[in-house]
Amino acid sequence: MQIASHGAPAAPGRTLAAAALSFFMAISATTAVNVALPPIGREFGATVSGLTWVVNAYSLVFASLLLSCGALGDRIGVRRVFRYGLGLFIAAEATCGLAPTLTTLVAAQTLAGLGAAAVVPTSLTLISRAFIEPAARARAIAVWAATGGAALAAGPLLGGVLIAVFGWRSVFGLNVVAGLAAVLIAGSSPATSPGRRDHTLDPAGQVLAITALGSLTFALVEGRAAGWTSGPILAAILVAVLATAGFLLVESRSPAPMLPLHLFRVPAFSAATWIGLLLNFGCYGQVFVLALYFQNVRGYSPLYAGLAFLPMTATVSMSNLAVGRLLPRTGNRRPLVAGAVLCGSGLLALGLLDASAPYAATVAPMLAVGFGGGLVVPPMTAALLAATPPARLGVASGVLNSSRQAGGVIGVALFGSLIAGGGFVAGMRVALLAAASALLLAAVTAMRYIDRPGDRPPASAEIPQ
Template identity: 40%
Template sequence: MVDSIEAPGPGAHPAVPVRRRRVLVTLCLAVLAAQVDTAVVNLAVRPIGVYFSARVDTLQWVVDSYNVVYAALLLSGGLLGDLKGRRRIFLAGAVVLTAASLACALAPSLGILIAARATAGLGAALLVPASLAIIRVVWPEPAGRARALGIWAACNGLAMALGPTAGGVVIDSLGWPAVFMVVVPLTAASVLLALPSLPEFADAAGRSLDTAAQVAGACGLAALVFATVEAQGRPAAAAVSAVGAVAALAIFVRIERSRGHAAMVPLDLFSNGTFSGAMTATAGMTFGMYGVLFLLPLTWQSTGRLDAAAAGIALMPMALLFVLVSPLSARVVRRMGTRLAISSGIALIAGALPGIGYGAPLGNLVPAELALALTGVGMGLATGPLMGVAVGAVTSARAGTAASLINVARMVGATTGVAVLGAVYAAAGGGSYGLAAAMLAGGAVQAGCAGIAWFSLPAL
């Protein structure tokens, strides 16, 4: 991989040299911080619940307040990066995420903790799309971009390895507030590296900030996620929210259609079957995996099978295989083709989830660990190529928008996965039976998305 290129600065600025390895290290540190921030929370859910005497349906908001804000503001974050500069928005997101993590650690009440988690979601909504958009511009050639995205995706797996393990140890030794401090060194390092390393890229492409569209889109996404989360506990409120989501999203579509190519989200993107297929497959994959990360540690701890530290260590096979396989995904795509690599990865997860559900309660952890390892392989095969398909299907001017949309799909899938599979878990009585039912449902969704990926994504 060539380490230095000449890349255009924003607007009419002259070309600036880009050190690719430094850029990739900076971006990887940032996404590692954002994903660790999510991963550590799953291990802290039960201790937080005990500390604040909170029920499972309330505890979901410790996870989903982050996800709701992240999903709702991703579109705005991506557009701001395109218009104002990806480096500037990247730095803003890193600073907000750092401050929010500190606020979580110092939260005196569950309400303040949930609000701080929501603010962390804002930071991630600025940070992650900017990092993907920078990759799209710095690596314009598909082969180089695929390698960079494979490494970028591996950081998600590394976060799954570091987050639960470090989180479990920190919780047992220092208590749950300290778990939110884990990400602070990572975000601080990403800021310090970004200042001299990241070039500035901006490309308005005739677009501008459209307040009406942003408000309608954010309200629609937030209301949709809220309705999903509250469907079991407060069905009336969920129904009202669902109606509001449909209305807000209809207004959003009407506004965007009237603006054409100047829209925040040009609707012609969705006429691209490859892009739409990547969106659907990504949502389905995270639907199942975030359900696993929420429910499996909760089940192990609530049944007395494992404590927080042991549960974090038990998740390691999934995370380590994700880390090891992700950098190889570009090579797999070259040999197998995009469609087969992604579909096979999602199908592996579909088969592994029921194995997790039925294997976790057994006295011998080996069956559950083998199933977790298969999910890691599946995610490693699919994650990087899915991101590459999404951002590669559009022009560089729309890189931030495409990065935002694929992450909207990822986070909507994650949030609905926690909500729906959490509801299945509760309806089945929780514990081992609830986990088995939830994982069976999650596996069915994954299988459907593997089929969608096969029929919609390019063979090569």
């Protein structure tokens, strides 16, 4: 990623390729691993709770540190944080692939989440700096975003193919190869661009944020096994509540908060952030449950399980591209509501299916989930950015990504708890109905708050606070 001394990029194409590949790598790590969970469980003798931590150890750290890593890049240099994050991610994923125990795997996933949290926000900043002309920058950001959608869609299928040929450890090897490719594409670069010491960090807010989300995740994952009224679970819930209250108090008083609360005064901003959380709560949670269902209940191999997701995953990118062209004519609300209703209806249909129903009966609902979910993301993002002051666009993007990842963490934790106790199929049905309810709630939120007069940020919000 050659950057000239005056700050202009010498090779914007290489910057985009490296940034997009690193984003693909970070997002695919959240989906491809789901197909690997049954063979991981068999090798290590893991419970559903243990497998939940394989997914959430990564996503929890990823969600909690996204905003702070973006601020760290501003302070010590974006390229430096990107390169260190990429190196940490590669090393952590290699450790995952070689892990001798479940504990080692979960610990390595935690470090991989830290690496991903450093890579994702800084990769977007590098693109923004490499492409100066607004139209070229918009196209580059669209390519970067599309790679994330492709990773989300292709993860289960790629994971299934790799496991069928090389075994479950190759799922992590894929990200090692992708990371090394990003390093090679980026090439050597001169000294890291200097950071700005006036960009301060918010350590108190960061500690409280990860404490709140981590405690809630622990309670949801372990609540069924330990008992919802047991001492450790009640203590975790209390810690989550107190940490959340403390976080909001700290952020309201901090001169440089990691989460600027004034942004939430705009209804559309709050609505889009909430919709992002609900979308990932339902979609990430159902991928986790269905990956286990296809293999543990229906007896599919990892390859066939990956292929079983194809009706859902193949339609995500299609609807992403289709709705992007329509937004100038339709606005954000109509496609957002339509997509959320379609996705929620598909999840509802899956939840109502009999466990013995043939696979063909799941195809139409999965098509609805994939196509509907793909319709939601572009207008949701556009609505959030339209409701954000120009000086805060980077922070707003980080808030949306963090809320979406947090939704995924909560969904996987809760749905894992539902299927861990008692009958798997009964728990899966409740989980899918909960996912459907979340998407229908997202549709109601969009109907009420998106594309309303209050969408524009107030003039007072134009000045960073």
